[in-house]
Amino acid sequence: MATFCVPGRIETGFGSMSQVGELLQTLGGNNALIIMDSFLAQIGLNKKIETILAEAGMGFAVYSGVAGEPTSDHVAAGVEIAARSQCDCVLAVGGGSSIDTAKAIAVKIPNPNLAFGDIAKQQYLKRLPLIAVPTTAGTGSEATKVSVITNAKTGIKENPGHPAIVPDIAVLDPELMMTLPSGLTAFTGMDALTHAMEAYVSNKANKMSDLYAYEAIKMVGGALEKAVEGGLNREARQRMAIASCFAGIAFSNSSTNLAHAGGRALGAYFHIPHGLSVALLLPFVMEFGLEAAEERYAQVAIALGANPHDGRKELARKAVAIVYDYNDRFKVWTEAKEKFITDLDAFAAAIPEMVKNALAGNGILTNPIVPTEQDVTAVFQKLAKKIATV
Ligand SMILES: NC(=O)c1ccc[n+]([C@@H]2O[C@H](COP(=O)([O-])OP(=O)(O)OC[C@H]3O[C@@H](n4cnc5c(N)ncnc54)[C@H](O)[C@@H]3O)[C@@H](O)[C@H]2O)c1
Numbered sequence: 001m002a003t004f005c006v007p008g009r010i011e012t013g014f015g016s017m018s019q020v021g022e023l024l025q026t027l028g029g030n031n032a033l034i035i036m037d038s039f040l041a042q043i044g045l046n047k048k049i050e051t052i053l054a055e056a057g058m059g060f061a062v063y064s065g066v067a068g069e070p071t072s073d074h075v076a077a078g079v080e081i082a083a084r085s086q087c088d089c090v091l092a093v094g095g096g097s098s099i100d101t102a103k104a105i106a107v108k109i110p111n112p113n114l115a116f117g118d119i120a121k122q123q124y125l126k127r128l129p130l131i132a133v134p135t136t137a138g139t140g141s142e143a144t145k146v147s148v149i150t151n152a153k154t155g156i157k158e159n160p161g162h163p164a165i166v167p168d169i170a171v172l173d174p175e176l177m178m179t180l181p182s183g184l185t186a187f188t189g190m191d192a193l194t195h196a197m198e199a200y201v202s203n204k205a206n207k208m209s210d211l212y213a214y215e216a217i218k219m220v221g222g223a224l225e226k227a228v229e230g231g232l233n234r235e236a237r238q239r240m241a242i243a244s245c246f247a248g249i250a251f252s253n254s255s256t257n258l259a260h261a262g263g264r265a266l267g268a269y270f271h272i273p274h275g276l277s278v279a280l281l282l283p284f285v286m287e288f289g290l291e292a293a294e295e296r297y298a299q300v301a302i303a304l305g306a307n308p309h310d311g312r313k314e315l316a317r318k319a320v321a322i323v324y325d326y327n328d329r330f331k332v333w334t335e336a337k338e339k340f341i342t343d344l345d346a347f348a349a350a351i352p353e354m355v356k357n358a359l360a361g362n363g364i365l366t367n368p369i370v371p372t373e374q375d376v377t378a379v380f381q382k383l384a385k386k387i388a389t390v
């Protein structure tokens with residue numbers, strides 16, 4: 001048995017954002033809470049959205065307080081603005097941080113007493129109408145049933161999933177992604193690749209998730225480097241926007257695995273942005289599960305351009321080599337060493353806690369081999385060794 005959830009409608013193409021006012025109205029919305037992060041508001045994106053909504057005759061309020069990855073405090077602040085302005089729908093424009101905040105707010109308003117962590121347990125979950133417009137490619141959050149919010153009290157990243165969290169409409173407008181600098185393009189793109197790969201090798205993978213996962217891997221393989229090297233390459237941006245959404249659909253209906261379970265812990269301890277933290281772990285997680293998912297990893301290598309006539313074992317190893325190579329070329333290792341993992345002793349000391357944290361989260365039981373404490377420790381140690389040599 002498998003359940004498959006996708007947004008009710010997906011709009012794509014350059015300029016598609018101009019329809020968001022009418023789209024909110026199709027959902028019965030008249031007065032939107034616009035959620036966006038402080039940087040995007042600073043570069044004037046909120047003014048563009050406000051004009052689009054005003055032209056459609058919509059009322060709106062703006063919450064642009066998200067800076068960095070979101071916490072429960074951001075959600076509370078957004079809920080307050082929505083209540084004060086009596087908003088009846090939510091529009092997220094931004095990366096995964098803004099979209100996840102919007103998802104949590106859209107659920108919190110009609111369920112004021114529901115704890116965030118209890119969302120997944122609800123059989124029926126009410127939420128405000130919600131449109132997500134991603135500006136990174138990316139998390140795929142515009143198409144997933146997950147919202148990732150750090151509990152401001154415990155510091156733990158919670159990521160409950162519920163089919164009702166999938167946005168009603170996703171709008172994939174690559175124009176919005178043209179301003180993404182090359183580093184962020186690379187790291188968020190590696191997040192999309194990790195989603196697609198983990199969904200594809202997950203032991204929850206199914207025919208429908210495979211379709212999106214495999215296509216996403218191929219599309220990222222063909223477009224990510226072009227988008228990183230030429231931010232104004234419209235075709236590459238368009239392909240990455242779709243690939244990221246496909247990868248989101250794939251993992252939302254299959255799962256992510258150890259690169260995400262470990263990446264959440266790594267990100268929380270060393271304040272590493274999400275895409276970078278999962279990219280850092282991905283090659284070691286692949287190596288760990290290589291034999292168990294050899295055929296799948298061989299197919300991944302083919303999707304990323306390897307010679308399909310090579311043997312299965314060789315191809316599977318090639319998949320790992322390709323990801324290592326992406327991490328070299330996209331400066332994943334050096335960025336981590338220079339900005340985040342600056343003290344290798346502190347990193348070694350944090351491994352036991354990160355392992356505990358990783359094992360407590362989602363993505364462990366779905367890994368091709370379910371890892372033990374020792375296995376996860378070994379993955380973190382391999383990363384430490386790699387960083388030491390950079
Ligand atoms: N809900 C899900 O399904 C899901 C999946 C994966 C990750 N996540 C979560 O999403 C968050 C990360 O999201 P993200 O990687 O998209 O990054 P983000 O939303 O945190 O944004 C990263 C940075 O990029 C900037 N930015 C965004 N779009 C830009 C643009 N077009 N031009 C210039 N700058 C731009 C932002 O201002 C910010 O400074 C994490 O909290 C992660 O855990 C959620």
Ligand SMILES: [Zn+2]
Pocket residue numbers: 139191192194195260274278
């Ligand atoms: Zn991710």
